[in-house]
Amino acid sequence: MSRVSRMVLPLAAAGLLLAGCASPGDPEVAVVEITGTGYSPVTLVVAPGTEVRWTNADSRAHTVTSGGALLPDQQPVPDGAAEFDSGRLVEGETFAQVFEVAGDHYYWCEYHGEREQMVGTIRVEQP
Numbered sequence: 001m002s003r004v005s006r007m008v009l010p011l012a013a014a015g016l017l018l019a020g021c022a023s024p025g026d027p028e029v030a031v032v033e034i035t036g037t038g039y040s041p042v043t044l045v046v047a048p049g050t051e052v053r054w055t056n057a058d059s060r061a062h063t064v065t066s067g068g069a070l071l072p073d074q075q076p077v078p079d080g081a082a083e084f085d086s087g088r089l090v091e092g093e094t095f096a097q098v099f100e101v102a103g104d105h106y107y108w109c110e111y112h113g114e115r116e117q118m119v120g121t122i123r124v125e126q127p
């Protein structure tokens with residue numbers, strides 16, 4: 001083993017350890033609460049790369065589902081962005097999604113979207 005590689009390997013190992021810990025490189029986290037009257041806030045504005053976490057604080061089950069028939073004239077997510085679906089979230093459960101693509105990401109609750117207008121928007125834009 002050469003003198004150079006002996007120096008580089010410990011540095012690489014240290015880098016791997018740091019990657020597993022909290023650091024300034026970790027994504028920003030923003031929170032949406034799911035309540036009995038809908039998503040709070042209804043529209044959340046975040047920077048690209050932000051992780052959004054929805055938590056169901058209601059006794060009823062809900063979903064966080066992009067697109068949907070409530071928005072026939074709107075593009076559910078911007079070009080190049082992934083659609084998302086939490087599935088059934090019971091009280092206390094959390095769903096997380098990282099948003100990278102700028103634009104409006106519309107979503108709704110599959111159980112209460114149509115009847116109760118339970119809809120929300122994640123707006124991704126540069127700060």
Ligand SMILES: [Cu+2]
Binds near residue numbers: 061062063110113
């Ligand atoms: Cu719901």
